[in-house]
Amino acid sequence: MSTAGPARRVTIVAARHREAVALVAAEGPGAELSVLCVEEDGKDGRAALDRALADAERRGCRVTGAPRTVGAPDGGHAALLRELRTLRPQRVRLADPDPAHVSYDEERELPVHDEPAENAAAALTALAAVREHQLESGTPVFVDCHRAGADERPDAASQPxxxxxxxxxxxxxxxxxxxxxxxxxxxxxxxxxxxxxxxxxxxxxxxxxxxxxxxxxxxxxxxxxxxxxxxxxxxxxxxxxxxxxxxxxxxxxxxxxxxxxxxxxxxxxxxxxxxxxxxxxxxxxxxxxxxxxxxxxxxxxxxxxxxxxxxxxxxxxxxxxxxxxxxxxxxxxxxxxxxxxxxxxxxxxxxxxxxxxxxxxxxxxxPFSPRPGSLAAGPEPGTVLFRDLRTNEPCVWWPGATGPVPLGGADEGAGPVTGVRGVEAAGRPYSLLVRSGPGGACVVGVHAEGRADAGVWWNALPADSAVMPAAVRDRAGVVTLATLTAGSQLGLAHRESPSGGFEFDRWYTV
Known part of the structure; x- marks a missing residue:
């Protein structure tokens, strides 16, 4: 599987132009971007979205046409569905349909939000339209709803x-x-x-x-x-x-x-x-x-x-x-x-x-502070993996350890680090780690089981993934890696030898 596949078609749906700005900013390079707004916006909102789209083009996205407003008496469902049939997106980015409250009105017994109610309404309308489009077309459409409200940590707004x-x-x-x-x-x-x-x-x-x-x-x-x-x-x-x-x-x-x-x-x-x-x-x-x-x-x-x-x-x-x-x-x-x-x-x-x-x-x-969205259970019992809040370096910790163990590999990747244990090589057990690198690259690391402090050997494989790459070791000892390609196909690679080195066969898609 080559990294030079088709551009992923991403459609952003927002209540208005200004609400689409953060969704555009969250998209990485290589996407073919289109924007749909449920309602018309003022001059300032349109200008802010134009700037965000220009920034997206500078970082490697391709914007397909001007943002379109699809408002209708039914809340936009039918109009959104017509647009989706034309655009045929592989991914859709939406606002948070259920944002967390920031306070509570005891008298009315209602939560108070700092997000406009129309943002959640537009996200729910769009989600229903995308569901219907997928059922009509028979082709999977993957959805990212971006979190909003009640989390003040850095990067929290970009978490799904x-x-x-x-x-x-x-x-x-x-x-x-x-x-x-x-x-x-x-x-x-x-x-x-x-x-x-x-x-x-x-x-x-x-x-x-x-x-x-x-x-x-x-x-x-x-x-x-x-x-x-x-x-x-x-x-x-x-x-x-x-x-x-x-x-x-x-x-x-x-x-x-x-x-x-x-x-x-x-x-x-x-x-x-x-x-x-x-x-x-x-x-x-x-x-x-x-x-x-x-x-x-x-x-x-x-x-x-x-x-x-x-x-x-x-x-x-x-x-x-x-x-x-x-x-x-x-x-x-x-x-x-x-x-x-x-x-x-x-x-x-x-x-x-x-x-x-x-x-x-x-x-x-x-004794550690993780980057939001990076906590995960480690492959070895009782361990937890995360990316350091300051450096983004993958680390591991377990109860009783005086501090986290840095694993190397600090880069611009995002999301958790996961893996599998019991991977044999030359008669010794190893833990194999997998994570997303810059641009969604599939990055694999290996360390002696129970000895993460002895060093991890990281290797970026020639495949990008639209989601967090995954790894599994089956009962025969074979390690398989999986990715989701820009074209929404399943990408797979198997370790060449169940007990030899850590090279993987050529990627293939299904």
Missing amino acids: RYPHPAHWLTEGFDGRLSAFLPSAAGIVRWTQREPGGTAWQGPELLPGPRLMPGLRVVRDLHGFPHLFALRRIPLKDGGDDIAVVRATQYRTGHPLTPWHSLGSPNSGNRHRSREVGFPAAAFDGTGGLSVFVRNFGHSVSYRHQGADGTWTPWQHLRGVRVADELVPVTTAGGETELFARARDSAAVLRWYRSAPDGAWTEDRTV
Whole structure:
């Protein structure tokens, strides 16, 4: 797969011209940009967008025509759909459809936002139109909703409201691989036809009505992948409720289980439930499952499912207010711990407990400050990976370490660092790391397992990815890398030798 593929077609939809400025600024080089506005704007707003588009062209984007206003009595849905049929975007950038509140009106019992209400309304209208366009065309369209409100940390505004999954390539119970990505109309899946093979089928749209465009993929102790998302549910008295939902793939390539609702900490309240954070989940050593979300009050709520299948109700972890960035990890002893980026400072909080049914303890002594959007569970038990807030250098930390261990590779890349452990070479185990580099490049690093302090060897591979690249080691020891090309194809590469060096075969697309 060459880095010189087709330009990714990106359409930005905003309420007005001035609201499109930040969305344009978030787009990297190489995109073919078009802008649609639901309402007309004043002279200053149009001028600001013109400047933003000129800046985008200077950094390597190609702007296709002047911004178009598509307002209509129905809120713009039909007009947006007509434009989307013509533009055929591969990606769509939108504002936050459910921005976080900045205060609360106790008298009216309503949250107060500093975002104009028409921004969220335009995002919801556009999301419905993009869903319909994808269902009509049969081609996946990937959506980025940019977070707004209640997070004052640097770079917070550029973080997605619905994150792309970090572990979206996974091995199933039968040894075949599956790739899952969230799209405008639901989850799309690619499936490996034979274990270790290069023939795949997909993309296939999986049923999941009114899922928001984000996804978490978590594998259980038996090898079954579990998918977690948010689903919008209309309420009888108007507005929407948003629930955490889960589905499981028990047979590779076969239908998922129905999406089961876990509700939310603020279920039934159409104002509070809209702000529920994106779910994060982990299995412990006994097979128990914990699901965590940031709640309306900007603290953490969780539900736990025991190994016998019994769920607890939503429970609350008291402590420092957190951003919508939660990362559970499983320790070497099989316990689940939770890391969360603080909402109002550069700190990270950690919760742990001494027994599976014990009380949670909050730890405020975690000695690092991550760049927003970069926290992730490390491939080795109990570890967490992140990018340093000041330098953007990837680092690793684990409880008991006096400080984070720098991993080298500081560059202009963004997003989390993930990886897999137990990669054998010359009879020794290694951990393989993967991350996005400048422009979405796929960057791979390797270090001796348990010895990140001994140094990481980084290598940028000849492939760019429109989402965070993913890696998996299957039961035969084969390491596979996955990317999403600018043309929305699945890009794959396999390690040349299961026990030799760390070279990868030539990329291919499906």
